[in-house]
Amino acid sequence: MIKYHLITYGCQMNKSDSERIVSVLEKSGFKSTTQDRADILILNLCSVRQSAIDRVWGILRKTKNQTVILTGCILPADKQKFQNKVDLILDIKDLPRWPEKFKIKNSIPDRIGDEIKNFPEVHPDYFSINPDHSSKFEAYVPIMTGCNNFCAYCAVPYTRGREVSRPVEDIIQEVHTLIIQGYKLIILLGQNVNSYKSKISNFSLFERSLAEGQFLISNKISNFKFQISKNTSVNFPTLLKLISRIPGDYWLSFLTSHPKDLSDELINCFKECEHLIPYLHLPLQSGSNKILKAMNRNYTATDYVKLIKQVKQIKPMVAVSTDIIVGFPSETKKEFEATAKLMKKIKFDMAYLAQYSPRPGTAAAKLKDNVLATEKARRRSALNEILKKTALNNNKKMVGKRIEVLIEKCNNKNECLGKTKNFKDVKINVAPAFRQEKIRPKGRSYTIKKDLIGQFAKVKITKANAWNLEGKLII
Ligand code: SAH
Ligand code: SF4
Ligand code: F3S
Numbered sequence: 001m002i003k004y005h006l007i008t009y010g011c012q013m014n015k016s017d018s019e020r021i022v023s024v025l026e027k028s029g030f031k032s033t034t035q036d037r038a039d040i041l042i043l044n045l046c047s048v049r050q051s052a053i054d055r056v057w058g059i060l061r062k063t064k065n066q067t068v069i070l071t072g073c074i075l076p077a078d079k080q081k082f083q084n085k086v087d088l089i090l091d092i093k094d095l096p097r098w099p100e101k102f103k104i105k106n107s108i109p110d111r112i113g114d115e116i117k118n119f120p121e122v123h124p125d126y127f128s129i130n131p132d133h134s135s136k137f138e139a140y141v142p143i144m145t146g147c148n149n150f151c152a153y154c155a156v157p158y159t160r161g162r163e164v165s166r167p168v169e170d171i172i173q174e175v176h177t178l179i180i181q182g183y184k185l186i187i188l189l190g191q192n193v194n195s196y197k198s199k200i201s202n203f204s205l206f207e208r209s210l211a212e213g214q215f216l217i218s219n220k221i222s223n224f225k226f227q228i229s230k231n232t233s234v235n236f237p238t239l240l241k242l243i244s245r246i247p248g249d250y251w252l253s254f255l256t257s258h259p260k261d262l263s264d265e266l267i268n269c270f271k272e273c274e275h276l277i278p279y280l281h282l283p284l285q286s287g288s289n290k291i292l293k294a295m296n297r298n299y300t301a302t303d304y305v306k307l308i309k310q311v312k313q314i315k316p317m318v319a320v321s322t323d324i325i326v327g328f329p330s331e332t333k334k335e336f337e338a339t340a341k342l343m344k345k346i347k348f349d350m351a352y353l354a355q356y357s358p359r360p361g362t363a364a365a366k367l368k369d370n371v372l373a374t375e376k377a378r379r380r381s382a383l384n385e386i387l388k389k390t391a392l393n394n395n396k397k398m399v400g401k402r403i404e405v406l407i408e409k410c411n412n413k414n415e416c417l418g419k420t421k422n423f424k425d426v427k428i429n430v431a432p433a434f435r436q437e438k439i440r441p442k443g444r445s446y447t448i449k450k451d452l453i454g455q456f457a458k459v460k461i462t463k464a465n466a467w468n469l470e471g472k473l474i475i
Contacts, residue, residue, distance in 0.1 A: 005038035010046025019131035044072040073159035096125040137454030144190035152364040194261035196236040244273035279423040283323035287342030288335035319422035321350035327376035329367035347390040395464035
């Protein structure tokens with residue numbers, strides 16, 4: 001039996017791909033093990049920052065008799081460098097064909113090297129591989145891969161290739177199955193989900209009845225009429241409305257949006273789609289119009305503010321998170337201050353703050369990386385201070401509220417961790433009585449430990465911190 005060990009770097013897209021890799025490998029008879037015992041070591045890489053790539057060189061120095069396979073997001077320049085140092089570089093979009101490649105040489109690929117194609121087509125079966133979900137109640141469902149936006153700093157268009165949307169029928173089927181299996185949180189994934197577009201080719205009876213509105217039990221969509229026929233084009237808001245018609249007890253969300261593509265129709269979904277949770281991740285990147293232009297983002301700071309206003313009008317309790325890069329080439333102190341000012345104005349609930357690092361092959365890599373590392377660190381920590389304040393103030397508004405929480409983890413000390421509908425972490429105190437349940441098989445009475453994990457529960461919020469909330473279980 002061949003044993004493998006898989007290490008995943010990067011974002012949810014990569015984590016989701018890894019769930020598909022595990023499924024393909026296990027179906028081919030491979031078994032997962034620790035890094036030391038593995039015959040095959042698979043590294044699913046991220047190229048957004050140099051640090052993950054540097055870590056791979058560290059791992060490669062330590063592997064001796066192991067077959068090493070690289071996959072995921074790898075820049076062409078890094079592929080060249082890794083080519084003779086690893087056994088295989090496999091394209092994730094070609095995952096359905098991996099088992100054939102493993103058959104070479106008694107199932108373990110020897111140092112054969114794989115032809116390095118930059119953007120092989122997405123294999124038609126890539127999206128329909130059944131993932132081996134690492135959670136029993138939260139699932140990430142990819143709806144597209146790749147990106148056409150070419151933001152000047154970003155490696156993704158060079159590592160994942162052009163945008164390809166997954167067929168709408170596949171997505172609905174996967175989400176429907178997950179809901180039947182009891183999944184409570186479904187997150188649709190793509191680099192820029194707002195530009196999702198797919199044509200209907202083969203609607204099943206179930207999907208047809210969804211579209212024609214026979215599942216209106218759990219649905220408050222009023223003016224949504226969807227005429228289906230072959231070749232009807234489905235955009236992202238329509239996909240959300242279709243999924244929202246699937247009955248069940250679940251939350252729906254999506255990652256990531258691009259401000260230039262956040263349409264009125266999509267914003268209205270926060271009102272129209274009952275299952276859609278009030279949480280929006282909308283990367284800002286910079287508050288300076290000059291830097292936004294240099295980043296090739298195609299919106300202004302004013303556009304961004306308008307969008308957030310519009311979303312908050314429709315869904316007042318929405319929580320907004322963002323991505324920001326400090327120290328982009330030529331960013332002056334004044335331009336940085338524009339970002340700081342905008343952060344204060346928008347009052348984000350969460351922000352992923354990155355210091356700019358040049359990625360080989362991108363447009364920005366040709367510009368001089370002229371903001372000192374110490375200055376980048378200073379700017380990042382200044383933004384973090386603003387975030388701490390706005391996040392805490394937003395969280396304080398939730399104190400005293402009784403809200404629904406999805407329980408994710410529990411320890412033995414009557415403490416659980418969960419997520420609110422607007423995607424905030426909550427530490428929950430659970431009175432012992434809530435952790436127990438009486439059962440009476442054959443007339444006898446037993447008390448067993450009740451499993452709260454993966455369930456919705458009512459929690460009263462008692463305290464607000466900047467990065468999380470605290471509360472106690474009430475139902
Ligand atoms: N598709 C998403 C995320 C892409 S990568 C989007 O469009 O926003 C995730 C985040 O990493 C980006 O939003 C950006 O803030 C950060 N990032 C990307 N390239 C970077 C670079 N060269 N240096 C620093 N941060 C970077
Ligand atoms: Fe990168 Fe921009 Fe595409 Fe996001 S939208 S993946 S930041 S190129
Ligand atoms: Fe994600 Fe990193 Fe690839 S952020 S899309 S894993 S380059």
